[in-house]
Amino acid sequence: MNKNAFLPGVTGLALLLLVAVPVSFVVLQAIFPHLDTSNYSAPFTAFSRVFTEPQMLALVATTLKVGLGVALCSALIGVPLGALRGLFRLPGAALWDVLFLVPFLLPPYIAALSWMLALQTNGYVQQLLPWLHLNAFLFSLPGMIAVMTLNIFPVVYFAVSRSMAASGSRLADVARIHGAGAVQAFIRITLPMALPAMASSLLLAFTLSIEEYGVPGALGSRSGILMLTTGIEQRLADWPIDLPGAAVLSLVLVAMALCAYSVQRAVLAGKNVESLTGKPADVTPKPLSGWTFPVLALFSLVALIAVALPLASMLATAFSGTLSGGLAFSNLTLRHFAALFDVHGDALSALSTSLSLASATALIAGATGFLASWLVVVRKIRGAAMIDGLSLLPAALPGIVVGVGLILAWNRSFWPVTPYNTWGILLLAYCCLLLPYPVRYVSAALKQIGGNLDAAARVHGASAAQTLRLILLPLVLPSLLASMMMVFAVASRELVTSLLLSPAGVQTVSVFVWRQFEQGSVGDGMAMASVAVLLSLTLMLAAFRLSQRQA
Structure with a gap:
């Protein structure tokens, strides 16, 4: 050679x-349903069969609801925190970055199992706060979206914080000098500069959530909530095994993911906002002044919920002799x-x-x-x-x-x-x-x-x-x-x-x-x-x- x-x-x-x-074999199996027997007859019939099944619409709709819900909730958490981190002098900024890296690195299925142990009936949270009943919320569509959001929102947080830190606040300050209010300058100047990073991270959050199996498998199976990922797994695990159906659902999931990536590329191509002043941006963060304590309280609350609670639940279970023994020193082992x-x-x-x-x-x-x-x-x-x-x-x-x-x-x-x-x-x-x-x-x-x-x-x-x-x-x-x-x-x-x-x-x-x-x-x-x-x-x-x- x-x-x-x-x-x-x-x-x-x-x-x-x-x-x-x-x-290639996923595509071939979806097109030729009898491929496993080397029979190439009845092409594309698996598509019509799967698409006409009663649960098909529900699978696609639930997957889209979860994806859009996680993207929206990730924006509600990640954008404000990212803006505060990128534009202001946040005490302990590097520590907050490390803490918010933990949820994204925590395997989603372990996070879901930890939340189950914490929030289910007689779980750790109810042992500490007997009046708080969150079992019904956890095993529901909003609960599943919340758990997935707490794992995925750091994608948005890091994208927004880095983008706003890079663009700085100099242009917004110029707008303030010319009569714009603080909110108006943020909405009209600072936010558009970060829109490409926001759009990219939110669409990534959508894609990550529709592809996830661990959280739907742990929480959805107990509440009857099925997504495309769990639907594919069922067709492979339940007898008779439905290989063509699994292949068709796989292509539907890939198509949704590729559509998200295509939208991401289109948004980034059409909304590229640049400063044409020829001068480097002022990246010096602003002081928080009187807002220091409220901002630290907000960051602490998010870190407590997204990082401390699931990790504490995981470790409490690992060191407990029995679940029925609860949170007690006598139960440590x-x-x-x-x-x-x-x-x-x-x-x-x-x-x-x-x-x-x-x-x-x-x-x-x-x-x-x-x-x-x-x-x-x-x-x-x-x-x-x-x-x-x-x-x-x-x-x-x-x-x-x-x-x-x-x-x-x-x-x-x-x-x-x-x-x-x-x-x-x-x-x-x-x-x-x-x-x-x-x-x-x-x-x-x-x-x-x-x-x-x-x-x-x-x-x-x-x-x-x-x-x-x-x-x-x-x-x-x-x-x-x-x-x-x-x-x-x-x-x-x-x-x-x-x-x-x-x-x-x-x-x-x-x-x-x-x-x-x-x-x-x-x-x-x-x-x-x-x-x-x-x-x-x-x-x-x-x-x-x-x-x-x-x-």
Whole structure:
């Protein structure tokens, strides 16, 4: 093989296996309902069957309600907090940023289970405040939206705060000088400058919420609220298994996610607000003056609800001997953590499996993302647009769709060797879902470097592999390592594909926690969740610090 074609060939093969194959089989199964028997008759009949089912409209409507509700509630929380953080001198600003990073990094299914333990009848909140009854609210559509909002609103908070901090308040001050009031200057000047970031983050919040399975699976299953994600899981879990129906619902979910991304791009393209003064913006934050205490009280209230309560609920359960024992010193125990390290139990095996899979995912996704970014940004080879599209496509693919695609693709008799029903299928799923992380990080780093170094090395006789290894890799290594730590942290607690694809005898951390709750061993599940959350938060904060240093 031509040496110049080796690296592009390896990258193309990796993207084909990780992304193109599962997506193609979802599309094929939806079009040809009898594909599993190699029968291509009655094309598109699955669409008419699924679309005419009585519950179809309810699934789509509920999914849209949840997505729009989470986006709206995230705006109500994230925009005011982000504006205060970006425009004013907030005491302990870095601490608030770290605290509000926690809900987004907390696995949604663990957050949902923690809220169940806190707010259900005789839960922790009712033990402390007997007059407060929130069980009915929790197991309802508004309750599900509230729990998802508390996980997702940091997306809006960070986007708005960074945007307003970058644009500053100088133009608003000019408007104040010319007679505008404070509110009018904010609405007419400051807010439009941040509209692109707001629109982008709100549409991202919408997409994240419609793709989520953990919260609907934990709360919706008990209240009869079904979304597209839980509807897909039911068709795969209940007998008879409905592969064509699951594929059709998967395409509907992908279409909704792609529509959200298309709207996001359209909004950003049409509403790009820039300052044309030619002068740098004044980024000096304003003092809060007499509003310092109310603003700190607001930030503290949000941190208490979104961060402290779910974490406290998780830890209280992990350290409680029994749930019926309640919040009492006599009920404290370490036996749930001790059970995790019992050599005869499943917990240690699950933790080992998750760490091994997460490590392999970080290496494979990191290497593939690095090569794909290099081919697209630096080499600009023929077919770069296809490589770029395939490497970023998983960002619009819900995890459950990737799981369905891998089942459809690899559970076939014509494959001489298949990863199906082995740990390899989980590795493929994780790599597919998390590939966009290294692609985005490394692409941004390579764009800052430019193509001159690569060209100079090639002129002086270096091969493509030598240039890549000796020059470009050391320069982008901090960004690549940061992305790989993010991949490791997310892969170590991924739920939906793990539930769909885990073969018999193989458990990951997320599957272990989920099954402990189903079996009633809540303390063991929350002890494992505590360890997983601590590991994920530590690695993601390390990645955040590393990327900040690189910036």
